[in-house]
Amino acid sequence: MTASLKKTPLFDLYKESGGKTIDFGGWALPVQFSSIKKEHEAVRTKAGLFDVSHMGEVDVRGKDSLLYLQKMMTNDLSKLKNNEALYTAMCYENGGTVDDLLVYKLKDEHYLLVINASNIDKDVAWLQKHVNEDVQVTDISPKIAQLAIQGPKAEAILQRMTETNLSQIPFFHFQNDVHIKGISALVSRTGYTGEDGFELYCQADHAPVLWNEILEEGKKEGLIPCGLGARDTLRFEAKLALYGQELTAEITPVEAGIGFAVRPEKETPFIGQKVLRDQKVNGAPRKLVGVEMVERGIPRHGYPVFSGEEEIGFVTTGTQSPTLKKNIGHVLIKKEHASIGNEVLVEIRGKKVKAEIVKTPFYKRK
Structure with a gap:
């Protein structure tokens, strides 16, 4: 199965920790090491370590870098300072x-983009297709590995491994050339779990050593290796979007609830601006909301959602929440049905099952 799949630099270490690999968008990646629930709980209460080396990295540099990125991105990069990170989207002309x-932002005229693994080829082609300015766009994904240490004990564990004061890296900031047990890494604090933690970008061939060092260092605090399963349940509870589910070529950022990353008022026109401006001013035709099942059943990705006999949308993500012990989901539905407290029906294996629209995110750390 794995012969034709792409592998991260840590592939050979998965077995040592009991990793069970699956095909994830053409990559052989661990869905779990122990169990999804155990790994989920470790991140919520202690710490977990993820291999996210499948993510893509694109280097953008040149004197027109800012102008070019403002054209490509929905968010406003003009206020971004060195060593700051920004969440954004890239859109088609139709807003998808x-x-x-x-x-x-590494420095003036030099940026690093971190993109989704399943989109690397498509994104790089899209970015390069639109270069009319003095800018170089380079896919550096194969050279870079990324580890993520997440959870309330993440900072304490990582701090013992470096002389850099990690408390000085605020949320959505980063520091370059941090030495962790002698390995140089870019260390950022953005998170994709709803918990505090860090992302470590290093040379691909340094990743196996770093992985083992962190696992060893975090043992006494209960840090464990975590797979894609827990990554998905954690980000879902915290209402963090996943491309291919909450976001697609057919779903706009405004519909998906990340309208905060869309700045139609910025000076530089960007691709998709007209549609997204209209959706921000007048409201998008569909809205992403949370549901909690009233009757038995788990809402799964793609299941249709009804109001009475009318089909009004579909489930983007759903599961039994390990934290809340409830069957919950995100649904993208017509905006007129999206009020909190409304009853909807999720079709599960041919049967319409009652659910209630509830407030999100389902989980917010204290």
Whole structure:
């Protein structure tokens, strides 16, 4: 199965920790090491370590970098300072989403984009297709590995491994050339779990050593390796979008609830601006909301959602929440049905099952 799949630099270490690999968008990645529930709980209460080296990295540099990125991105990069990160989207002319991503400002005229693994080829082609300015766009994904240490004990564990004062890296900031047990890494604090934690970007061949060092260092605090399963349940509870589910070429950022990353008022026109401005001013035709099942059943991705006999949308993500112990989901439905407290029906295996629209995010750390 794995012969034809892409592998991260940590692939050979998965087995040592009991990793069970699956095909995830053409990559052989661990869905879990122990169990999804155990890994989920570790991140909520202690700490977990994720291999996210499948994510893509794109280097953008040149004197027109800012002008170019302002044209490509929905968010406003003009206020971004060195060592700051920004969450944004790239869109098609019709407002549909090319990808959601992070932009790191390394210095003036030099940025790092972190894109979704399943979109690397598509995103890089899209970015390069639109270069008319003095700018170089380079896919550096194969050279870079990324580890994420997440959870309330993440800072304490990582701090013992470096002389850099990690408390000086605020949320959505980063520091370059941090030495962790002698390995140089860019360390950022953005998170995709709803918990505090750090992302470590290092040379691909340094990643296995770093992985083992962090696992060893975090043992006494209960840090464990975590797979894609827990990553998905954690981000879902915190209402963090996943490309291919909450966001697609047919779903706009405004519909998906990330309208905060869309700045139609910025000076530089951007791709998709007209449609997104209209949706921000007048409201999008559909809205992403949370549901809690009233009757038995788990809402799964793609299940249709009804109001009476009318089909009004579909489930983007759903599961039994490990934190709340409830069957919950995100649904993208017509805006007129999206009020909190409304009853909707989720079709589960041919049967319409009652659910109630509830407030999100389902989980917010104290």
